[in-house]
Amino acid sequence: MADDDDFKFADYTDRISASREPDVEAIDPVEDVAHLTQAWVDERAAPELLQYQEQCIQRLLAKVEEQTLVVEELDPRNDTSVILSILYQTELERVKFVLRSYLRTRISKIERFCAYVLNDGPTRKRLSRAELNYAENYSRATRQHYQNSFLSSLPQSLQSQDEAVFSRKLSMVSQPILDEAVFCRITEDIGDYQLDEDETVELEKGQIYIFKYRSVRTLLHKRQIHLI
Amino acid sequence: MALPRHLKNGLTPLEIEFLAENELIEIEAAIDTRTDLELLSGTLPALKPLRTNKVPLWMAISLKKKHKCNIRVPAWMTVEALTRTLKEEETNDVRFSYMPYHYMEIAQLLLENAMDDIPSADATRTLLKDLREARQSKARQGVHSLGESYLQMDNIGLMEINEIRPFFTKAFFEIQKLRPAVAGNPNNNNAYDYDHYGNSSLSMDGRYGGANTTDFDGKASYSSSTIPESSRRFQSTQGSRMN
Numbered sequence: 215m216a217d218d219d220d221f222k223f224a225d226y227t228d229r230i231s232a233s234r235e236p237d238v239e240a241i242d243p244v245e246d247v248a249h250l251t252q253a254w255v256d257e258r259a260a261p262e263l264l265q266y267q268e269q270c271i272q273r274l275l276a277k278v279e280e281q282t283l284v285v286e287e288l289d290p291r292n293d294t295s296v297i298l299s300i301l302y303q304t305e306l307e308r309v310k311f312v313l314r315s316y317l318r319t320r321i322s323k324i325e326r327f328c329a330y331v332l333n334d335g336p337t338r339k340r341l342s343r344a345e346l347n348y349a350e351n352y353s354r355a356t357r358q359h360y361q362n363s364f365l366s367s368l369p370q371s372l373q374s375q376d377e378a379v380f381s382r383k384l385s386m387v388s389q390p391i392l393d394e395a396v397f398c399r400i401t402e403d404i405g406d407y408q409l410d411e412d413e414t415v416e417l418e419k420g421q422i423y424i425f426k427y428r429s430v431r432t433l434l435h436k437r438q439i440h441l442i
Numbered sequence: 443m444a445l446p447r448h449l450k451n452g453l454t455p456l457e458i459e460f461l462a463e464n465e466l467i468e469i470e471a472a473i474d475t476r477t478d479l480e481l482l483s484g485t486l487p488a489l490k491p492l493r494t495n496k497v498p499l500w501m502a503i504s505l506k507k508k509h510k511c512n513i514r515v516p517a518w519m520t521v522e523a524l525t526r527t528l529k530e531e532e533t534n535d536v537r538f539s540y541m542p543y544h545y546m547e548i549a550q551l552l553l554e555n556a557m558d559d560i561p562s563a564d565a566t567r568t569l570l571k572d573l574r575e576a577r578q579s580k581a582r583q584g585v586h587s588l589g590e591s592y593l594q595m596d597n598i599g600l601m602e603i604n605e606i607r608p609f610f611t612k613a614f615f616e617i618q619k620l621r622p623a624v625a626g627n628p629n630n631n632n633a634y635d636y637d638h639y640g641n642s643s644l645s646m647d648g649r650y651g652g653a654n655t656t657d658f659d660g661k662a663s664y665s666s667s668t669i670p671e672s673s674r675r676f677q678s679t680q681g682s683r684m685n
Contacts, residue, residue, distance in 0.1 A: 247483035251464065258453060277482050284480070294475055297510065301501055305481050308460070308500065315457075322445035395614035397603050399543075413591045422603070424593045424614055442600060 246274050247309055252440055254316040259397070259441035260434065261427055262390035263323050263331060266342040267316075274309065281306055324349045328356070329376050329387040392428040398439045407433070452607050458600055462547030463500035468514040470494055471505065499548065503555045513556045518542060519549055521562055524569040531576045538577060538597040546574065546601040581606050588613055 241249050253267045285302045288295040324331055324345060331337050331349055341349065357375055365373045376387050404417035409429045417423075417433075422442075433439045453461075464483075471489035479486040489495050494514065497505075505511040517523060518541065530539040542548065549570050557563050581602055584595060588610060595603075 244484050248464075251461070255453065255461070258449075274482070281482055294473060297473060297505075297508070298475060298477075298479070301479065301504060302481070304500065304504055305483070308463075309482055311460075318445050319449075322450070393615065393618055395611040397607065397611075409591050415592060420596070422595050422598055424588070424595070424610060426591065426614075426618065429591065442603060 241270055243273055246270050246277070247312075250274060250309075250316065251312050254312050254319070256434065256441045257316060257319045257323075261392060261394045261396075263320060263327070263337055263340055265340045265435070266320070266345065268342060271313065274313065278306060278309060320345060321348065323390075325352060327388055327390055328353045330389045333387075392426075392431070394427050395424050396427045396430070397422065397424055397442045398430060398434075399442055400439050402438055404433065404438055453604060455601065455604065458544075458604060459547045459551065461600070462544035462551065463498060463503070465499050465542075465544050465548060466496045467499050467502050467516065467548070468494045468496055469502045469505065469511040470514065471511045473505075473510045499551060503551060506556050506559075513552065513559045515552065515560050516542075516548070518545065519552070519560075519566065521565050521569065524566065524573060528569055528573050528576065531573060531580075535580070538580060538595070540597050541573075541599060543600055546570075546599050577602060578605070585610065585613060588617065 249270050250267060253264070253270070257264055281302060285299050285306070288299045288302075290296060290299075324341070327337075328349055331341070332353060338346070360375060361373070365375070374386070376385075400417045400419055400421045400423070403419050406414050407417050408414050409425070415423075417439075430439060434441065469489075470492065472491055473489060474491055475489045478488050483498075486497060487495065489497075489511075502511060502513050506513055518527070527539050527541065549566075552560060553563060553567055553570075560566055577598075581595070581598065584593065584606070587593060593610075593614075
């Protein structure tokens with residue numbers, strides 16, 4: 215754990231390990247690219263960290279490697295092969311871009327809500343092993359840094375770094391704001407859905423809404439809606 | 443930082459364009475690939491000259507740049523179709539007319555990269571611009587009906603959402619903050635609570651939750667004179683939706 219300080223994308227993908235929590239339902243491998251793309255968009259839009267797409271990403275990484283070999287074997291003297299090679303490589307880059315941006319979005323949320331992510335059971339379970347590792351190291355490093363650079367010269371009573379003062383609203387731990395508004399697209403007919411105690415709305419495929427993130431969280435976890 | 447600051451507020455226009463490039467479009471290839479295209483995202487049948495193939499837009503553009511294909515303009519992007527849509531858009535001031543989710547991005551990419559495949563490109567461009575302006579003002583009207591728990595905006599495009607996103611999400615969030623203040627009123631008894639409630643939230647709910655959720659007729663206001671009317675409206679129309 216201690217040697218994880220230089221964090222590189224390559225190391226990161228190497229260390230993604232066997233599934234910690236199986237995906238809610240299996241995805242058709244053909245859909246992997248589309249699925250990851252949506253997972254990326256969701257992750258960008260959602261205030262909290264979502265479930266890490268372990269299996270999908272593992273399969274994609276294997277496919278990317280395979281495809282890279284295929285591209286290398288294409289004959290550069292044949293015109294058609296050259297075109298194929300360009301197309302294949304373009305797609306490879308596109309997939310890698312999504313993957314990188316997906317991981318970076320997650321890391322940025324981990325950094326922002328570090329203490330919360332580590333202490334909140336359900337959120338913690340949504341991390342990959344490498345992400346958990348990163349969160350722990352990040353937490354340790356920042357705490358130590360604050361302690362060394364100025365907290366140590368303050369009175370003991372002011373040195374705490376994760377105290378909830380008076381109420382949750384004033385907690386030192388930053389948390390995702392679940393009441394944030396999100397735009398979403400309904401991907402299957404859901405029927406009447408209870409938003410709040412006194413609000414029901416009939417959701418049909420293809421509709422677009424603005425909702426409070428909190429009220430559609432479960433639908434997102436069940437993949438019945440897409441965030442946009 | 444892991445994610446630059448400008449990427450933290452939703453997707454950027456370039457990223458939206460990236461997503462639009464995954465949409466399929468018909469091309470007439472000028473090359474024969476002989477083999478099927480084994481892509482990560484699935485297998486596409488081999489490209490053959492003089493046959494139409496459906497390929498992702500990014501591929502169509504890449505081939506186009508090498509003069510290896512002609513792109514077929516999608517049916518909704520012809521001058522006739524756009525004229526019709528624009529008319530519909532202007533006559534119906536309640537809802538958005540149907541356009542593909544990525545219409546703005548696709549149109550933009552085609553106009554940029556495949557001008558010569560678009561018959562009367564200039565007319566198309568003008569129509570698209572008019573359409574966009576009509577829809578934009580409609581989207582802005584939507585802010586009148588922005589309430590506390592939801593707002594429905596069918597047929598709006600992703601790029602259009604992105605334009606209104608910063609303002610709408612902020613406004614939506616602020617409106618919610620008003621609710622606890624009302625619910626937590628110390629003088630609560632049922633009747634009073636209801637009135638008060640009507641004042642702060644139902645007057646807005648009535649408009650979007652009731653009559654018609656894409657209904658951007660917007661006469662939203664917090665003015666107390668709207669209380670009785672809108673509370674009634676909410677009760678009488680709740681659950682009956684016109685679309």
